[in-house]
Amino acid sequence: MSGMVSTKTRYDAVAIALHWLTVLAILSLLAMGWIMTSVPPGSATQFMLFQLHKSVGITVLALTVLRLGWRLAHKAPALPDTMPPLEKLAAHLGHVGLYFLLFAMPLTGWALVSTSPFNIPTVLYGLVPFPHLVFPAALGSKAALNADFVNAHFIGVWLIVGLVAVHAAAALRHHFVLRDTVLTRMLPRFGPSRPGVAEPRFRHGESR
Ligand code: HEM
Numbered sequence: 001m002s003g004m005v006s007t008k009t010r011y012d013a014v015a016i017a018l019h020w021l022t023v024l025a026i027l028s029l030l031a032m033g034w035i036m037t038s039v040p041p042g043s044a045t046q047f048m049l050f051q052l053h054k055s056v057g058i059t060v061l062a063l064t065v066l067r068l069g070w071r072l073a074h075k076a077p078a079l080p081d082t083m084p085p086l087e088k089l090a091a092h093l094g095h096v097g098l099y100f101l102l103f104a105m106p107l108t109g110w111a112l113v114s115t116s117p118f119n120i121p122t123v124l125y126g127l128v129p130f131p132h133l134v135f136p137a138a139l140g141s142k143a144a145l146n147a148d149f150v151n152a153h154f155i156g157v158w159l160i161v162g163l164v165a166v167h168a169a170a171a172l173r174h175h176f177v178l179r180d181t182v183l184t185r186m187l188p189r190f191g192p193s194r195p196g197v198a199e200p201r202f203r204h205g206e207s208r
Pocket residue numbers: 026029030031032033034037050053054055056057058060101102105106107108109110112113122150153154157160
C-alpha cells in the first residue's frame with residue numbers, strides 16, 4: 001500500500017461505502033458468532049444464525065475482493081506530512097493486517113464449514129446455494145483439518161477484535177487529539193460536493 005499515495009484529500013465514495021459496509025458486517029458477525037455458539041445446540045435459532053453468519057461472512061469476502069481491487073486501482077490520500085515515519089508505518093501495517101484478516105476470517109470460516117462432520121449445506125440468505133471447499137486427502141483427515149480451521153477462525157476473531165480496537169482508537173486520536181483530517185476523509189460527506197475545494201479543517205501541528 002505504500003507508494004500508493006496521492007495529492008487527493010479524501011477517500012472516494014466507493015472506498016468509503018465499502019469501508020463502512022464492512023464495519024457493519026464485521027460487528028454483526030462478531031455478535032452473531034458469539035450468540036450462535038451459546039444458544040442451545042441444534043436449535044432452529046442456532047441453525048438460522050449459522051446460516052446468516054455464513055451469508056454475511058461470505059459477503060465480507062466478496063466486498064473485500066472488490067475493495068482490494070478498487071484500492072489497487074485508486075490511490076489513497078497521503079497521510080499528514082507531520083506524522084512521524086514510525087506512525088505512518090504502523091498505520092500501513094495495520095491496514096495490511098486488517099485486509100489480511102478480512103480474507104482470512106471468511107476463508108477459515110468457509111474451510112471449517114466445508115470440513116465439518118455435520119456437513120451442513122450453506123444457502124446464502126436462504127436463496128443462493130454455496131459450495132463447500134474440497135481439500136486433497138494428502139492434507140490430513142477431515143477431522144484434523146476441521147479442528148485446525150476452527151482454531152484458526154477463533155484465533156482470527158481475537159486478532160481482528162484487537163486490531164480493530166487499535167485502528168478505531170487511532171482514528172479517534174487523529175480526530176479529537178491531533179485534530180487532522182484522517183477520520184473525516186473516510187466519513188461520507190452528505191450534501192452537494194464541492195470539487196476542488198479543500199476541506200477547511202485543522203492540519204497536523206497547526207496552532208489553533
Ligand atoms: C469476517 C468474517 C467473519 C467473522 C468476523 C466471524 C466471526 C466469528 C465469531 C466471533 C465466531 C464465534 C467464535 C466463538 O464462539 O468464540 C464464529 C464462529 C463460526 N463462524 Fe465465523 N466469522 C466470519 C466468517 C465466517 C464465514 C464466512 C463462515 C462460513 C462460511 C463462518 C462460519 C463460522 C462457524 C460455522 C462458526 C462456529 C464454529 C464452531 O462453533 O465450531 N464464519 N465466527
